[in-house]
């Protein structure tokens with residue numbers, strides 16, 4: 505092996521190759537306005553962040569897809585999820601750069617890129633699929649170009665983008681499914697799904713939790729009604745608090761599930777409440793961080809969608825998108841409707857004070873087991 509290894513920065517990072525990639529369709533930087541070079545460069549940087557996000561998400565998904573998720577792997581998972589959230593914040597930050605471009609500046613080259621669109625970003629679709637956004641949850645575009653068709657060439661041929669997304673569609677489980685599986689196995693009051701009587705144990709925990717939650721909600725209702733200025737307000741508040749309590753029960757008992765799914769969904773939701781409520785227990789501290797990191801990630805994703813929509817509204821108004829969608833209206837709808845980890849968000853509405861929690865049973869089930877007896 506030759507000694508005198510002399511790696512240089514420009515080779516290691518592939519600087520020349522990288523800097524040769526912003527030349528647009530005409531393949532000449534010199535002929536492009538600064539706005540267009542920025543437009544291309546920002547999209548490229550964002551695609552690179554998406555590439556990193558996909559690697560992180562695959563790693564995290566694989567950790568949770570194991571039959572036994574080791575406690576030690578949870579800190580690594582949290583790091584990966586938080587890094588992905590941060591990547592989305594970076595992408596979101598770039599929209600301010602786009603806003604340095606006036607409407608006229610953008611219109612100067614918009615025709616060149618049409619009908620291309622960020623709608624054809626295969627990596628964004630991969631991220632959505634990896635997280636667990638299902639096809640039936642996607643918004644209809646109101647024209648023939650559904651999201652898979654948009655990734656093919658206009659004559660219907662496969663493209664690198666469609667191949668990427670098709671491959672990702674067959675790469676299961678999603679992070680949502682893997683996390684669901686892991687949550688399902690969470691010990692609740694020391695009971696696990698394979699133990700006899702687990703179903704009754706979970707229902708008992710949920711009933712006691714719901715009773716405690718109802719008490720807390722009742723205090724809040726009485727206080728709110730006492731402070732309400734008029735009869736109409738009192739009625740409205742009364743209804744609202746009763747509805748909130750009914751919603752909590754319906755959610756935890758999984759009234760929205762089919763009879764086959766019901767026990768499973770209810771157990772997963774019970775696990776979420778349990779982990780959040782008793783997070784001081786050594787074996788629940790990291791799981792609780794995982795849940796928090798996932799909410800942080802989904803929040804960053806939603807804010808990315810909202811910020812993109814506001815940038816688009818500022819630069820081009822509400823006109824039809826180059827990809828043929830309703831533009832800002834479509835983007836706002838995705839921000840509103842595309843949620844994967846709904847249960848993790850929903851559970852926050854029904855958490856209660858620590859002092860009001862039902863007593864913990866079998867706390868010893870949640871302590872680390874020493875490696876030896878010394």
Ligand code: HEM
Nearest residue numbers: 550602621622623625628816819825826827828829831838
């Ligand atoms: C002036 C700048 C930009 C404008 C006017 C713009 C406009 C739009 C519009 C109107 C859509 C909806 C689909 C369509 O009909 O075309 C869209 C989708 C999209 N754009 Fe942008 N965009 C801009 C910059 C960016 C940047 C910098 C990114 C970086 C990642 C980006 C990523 C996306 C993605 C991923 C979608 C698909 C969203 C989805 O279907 O959920 N866009 N864009």
